Amino acid sequence: MEYPSWGFYPVVKNQDTYILPNRITSIPSLTTSLLPRGLGRSYGDSCLNENGTLIITSQLNHFISFDESSGVLCCESGITFDEILKFAIPRGWFLPVTPGTKFVTVGGAIANDVHGKNHHCAGNFGHHVLSFELLRSNGERLRCSRIDNSDFFFATIGGLGLTGLITWAEFKLTKIQSSFISQEQIQFDSLADFLTLSEQSEKDFEFTVSWVDCVNTAKDVRGIFIRGNYCKPSESAVLKVHNTDTFKTVPLFFPEWILNSFSIRAFNELYYRKNLSHHKSNIVHYEPFFYPLDSIYHWNKIYGKRGFLQYQFVIPYKNDQGAALSEIFSLLQRSQMGSFLAVLKTFGSIPSEGMLSFPKEGITLALDFPNHGESLYEVLEQCDQIVRSVNGAVYPAKDARMRKESFAEFYPRLNEFEKYIDPNFSSSLWRRVK
Amino acid sequence: MKKILVIGATSAIAQEVAKLYAANSEELILWGRNSEMLHIISQDLLVRGGKKISSISHDLNDLAIHESKINEIWNTHSKIDIVLLAHGVLGNPRKAEVNQAEMLHLLNSNFVSHVSLLTFISQKMVQQGFGTIAVISSVAGDRGKQSNYVYGSAKAGMTAYTDGLRNRLFPTGVHVLNLKLGPVDTPMTKDHKKTALFGKAPSVAKGIVSAIEKKKNTVYLPMIWRYIMIIINSIPEAVFKRLKI
Ligand SMILES: Cc1cc2nc3c(=O)[nH]c(=O)nc-3n(C[C@H](O)[C@H](O)[C@H](O)COP(=O)(O)OP(=O)(O)OC[C@H]3O[C@@H](n4cnc5c(N)ncnc54)[C@H](O)[C@@H]3O)c2cc1C
Numbered sequence: 001m002e003y004p005s006w007g008f009y010p011v012v013k014n015q016d017t018y019i020l021p022n023r024i025t026s027i028p029s030l031t032t033s034l035l036p037r038g039l040g041r042s043y044g045d046s047c048l049n050e051n052g053t054l055i056i057t058s059q060l061n062h063f064i065s066f067d068e069s070s071g072v073l074c075c076e077s078g079i080t081f082d083e084i085l086k087f088a089i090p091r092g093w094f095l096p097v098t099p100g101t102k103f104v105t106v107g108g109a110i111a112n113d114v115h116g117k118n119h120h121c122a123g124n125f126g127h128h129v130l131s132f133e134l135l136r137s138n139g140e141r142l143r144c145s146r147i148d149n150s151d152f153f154f155a156t157i158g159g160l161g162l163t164g165l166i167t168w169a170e171f172k173l174t175k176i177q178s179s180f181i182s183q184e185q186i187q188f189d190s191l192a193d194f195l196t197l198s199e200q201s202e203k204d205f206e207f208t209v210s211w212v213d214c215v216n217t218a219k220d221v222r223g224i225f226i227r228g229n230y231c232k233p234s235e236s237a238v239l240k241v242h243n244t245d246t247f248k249t250v251p252l253f254f255p256e257w258i259l260n261s262f263s264i265r266a267f268n269e270l271y272y273r274k275n276l277s278h279h280k281s282n283i284v285h286y287e288p289f290f291y292p293l294d295s296i297y298h299w300n301k302i303y304g305k306r307g308f309l310q311y312q313f314v315i316p317y318k319n320d321q322g323a324a325l326s327e328i329f330s331l332l333q334r335s336q337m338g339s340f341l342a343v344l345k346t347f348g349s350i351p352s353e354g355m356l357s358f359p360k361e362g363i364t365l366a367l368d369f370p371n372h373g374e375s376l377y378e379v380l381e382q383c384d385q386i387v388r389s390v391n392g393a394v395y396p397a398k399d400a401r402m403r404k405e406s407f408a409e410f411y412p413r414l415n416e417f418e419k420y421i422d423p424n425f426s427s428s429l430w431r432r433v434k
Numbered sequence: 435m436k437k438i439l440v441i442g443a444t445s446a447i448a449q450e451v452a453k454l455y456a457a458n459s460e461e462l463i464l465w466g467r468n469s470e471m472l473h474i475i476s477q478d479l480l481v482r483g484g485k486k487i488s489s490i491s492h493d494l495n496d497l498a499i500h501e502s503k504i505n506e507i508w509n510t511h512s513k514i515d516i517v518l519l520a521h522g523v524l525g526n527p528r529k530a531e532v533n534q535a536e537m538l539h540l541l542n543s544n545f546v547s548h549v550s551l552l553t554f555i556s557q558k559m560v561q562q563g564f565g566t567i568a569v570i571s572s573v574a575g576d577r578g579k580q581s582n583y584v585y586g587s588a589k590a591g592m593t594a595y596t597d598g599l600r601n602r603l604f605p606t607g608v609h610v611l612n613l614k615l616g617p618v619d620t621p622m623t624k625d626h627k628k629t630a631l632f633g634k635a636p637s638v639a640k641g642i643v644s645a646i647e648k649k650k651n652t653v654y655l656p657m658i659w660r661y662i663m664i665i666i667n668s669i670p671e672a673v674f675k676r677l678k679i
Binding site for chain 2 (some may be wrong): 024045065066
């Protein structure tokens with residue numbers, strides 16, 4: 001079985017695998033470096049280990065305890081968000097923070113300290129983690145929390161799988177009365193409008209996100225601002241779980257010419273027009289709201305065999321009122337690098353706790369690019385420079401190419417973090433940026 | 435509330451089946467060899483809603499204790515609605531062709547231990563006058579082939595035995611189900627190259643629960659294997675013996 005990353009780039013060789021049979025077994029001593037592996041939903045090389053061994057956590061898929069009154073769930077690290085939702089929703093609970101796909105594991109969510117559409121009010125996934133067990137390659141088992149082994153706790157949250165293997169974790173779910181979301185979609189046609197909308201919405205809406213068109217914009221960005229809250233019982237009191245059994249799958253790689261800049265332009269135009277009325281409100285199930293891409297199981301194969309790259313960064317915008325962001329937009333436009341999906345969101349002021357956590361207060365943009373090769377990497381390198389110049393950061397979970405110098409600048413606590421790395425653990429990303 | 439005895443409870447497929455019954459608030463009795471794993475699984479099933487979970491850890495190939503263990507289970511629980519036999523090993527097929535110990539290990543773990551257990555289980559089931567015995571067998575038992583005929587012959591024996599047992603128990607109200615599984619993506623098949631035909635444990639488990647519910651006699655899971663086996667069984671032996679399968 002092969003273990004590529006979600007973007008199919010880079011392609012690495014000689015990855016051995018070891019399936020950890022259960023949470024009480026120790027990590028075997030091997031001659032190659034080790035890296036835990038969840039569902040491989042990281043885009044670049046943070047979940048790859050060329051010439052090393054991946055420790056597969058698929059057998060760590062058991063629940064340990066659940067407290068119906070507080071919503072505290074303790075489970076093994078290989079359990080997926082998909083499975084947690086199936087368990088929690090009928091009982092009136094939801095994940096406190098979720099990324100844009102439910103096919104991630106608890107271990108992967110902690111190791112990347114993932115964020116969701118509610119960052120401005122809930123922070124990262126790590127903020128909701130109470131404790132976990134870290135299994136080190138020397139057999140040591142550290143129970144980590146904000147009190148016990150707190151240094152390892154904060155190194156492991158956002159620690160890119162390098163500090164050891166998380167065997168189980170305990171975190172708090174959120175109480176819900178409905179599995180439906182009351183959402184509003186609002187068109188905007190400038191960055192200034194987006195910022196005003198964000199500011200207004202963050203007080204009253206738990207979830208905010210925007211889709212932006214950065215291909216077609218004559219002078220400014222345009223897009224759709226989406227905001228929502230869980231329905232109140234008066235709007236919907238239904239607790240309905242999603243259905244994963246009826247997947248549409250993309251079984252084969254699509255030929256590359258399908259995704260040229262023309263089709264990307266057309267897609268963006270269509271998406272924008274789909275929502276022609278300026279303001280629209282409706283009630284939707286959480287599945288299309290949080291996980292619009294999950295219904296097509298392997299959509300990543302649409303980009304063809306060369307794969308694709310995602311680029312996500314955060315930049316503080318309050319000082320320059322978004323000037324750096326405008327600069328990036330116009331750079332992308334000039335270089336004709338179309339992006340299929342561009343997602344824009346503001347991160348709130350809750351400080352991240354992990355030494356290498358990505359989110360910080362500011363504005364974050366995520367872009368998908370078909371892998372055009374060198375010309376693309378050059379443009380992204382230029383983007384990195386802009387992000388560096390304003391003290392921003394690029395998200396390692398989505399990175400396949402940033403330079404050492406950039407990584408060190410984006411993550412100033414790097415030296416502190418290094419002390420907690422398991423001597424036998426490493427990853428392709430780590431060897432690239434360190 | 436139903437009582438379900440799962441034999442070979444630590445297998446990936448058995449665990450998925452047990453999860454479905456637990457979510458339905460049933461009572462489960464788990465029998466496996468690894469007591470630490472049984473503990474992990476019991477915790478999981480309790481969280482998922484299982485009403486009562488108990489477990490027995492003992493090697494299933496230790497035939498000498500079968501009778502007393504089965505007596506003990508029925509003494510404690512007085513009745514069992516469903517018994518699922520889910521244990522088995524793939525072993526090393528090449529080794530089993532030439533090595534007596536490996537060959538006996540395969541036959542014991544996939545046939546002899548099952549028949550021994552069923553000798554006692556069927557008596558208890560007949561006494562109570564109801565219940566379902568479901569046996570996980572394999573499509574490998576439908577036709578012997580060079581790649582794994584020792585394993586396959588044990589499963590073929592299993593099929594003949596279950597068919598006969600069903601025939602004998604029918605008038606007593608006890609039902610016997612033979613589950614012919616195609617390859618499933620589990621730790622048991624971790625070294626096998628996964629094709630599109632590999633089943634997923636959770637959906638195979640759903641198929642098992644539904645077949646038990648519907649009192650089916652024999653089912654193929656995933657379903658596609660029924661058609662694949664029709665084709666494989668229709669190849670004349672004169673041709674088949676020349677194939678490399
Ligand atoms: C469609 C899509 C949408 C996404 N949206 C978002 C989003 O909105 N926000 C966001 O933050 N991210 C997002 N992501 C990225 C994704 O959430 C992260 O990459 C996540 O960490 C993937 O989890 P995984 O289980 O697949 O882990 P993997 O990708 O397999 O591994 C990720 C990292 O976790 C480590 N790891 C895994 N298990 C363990 C363990 N048990 N112990 C220690 N370390 C471990 C690995 O070593 C690796 O470093 C998205 C990804 C996709 C494909």
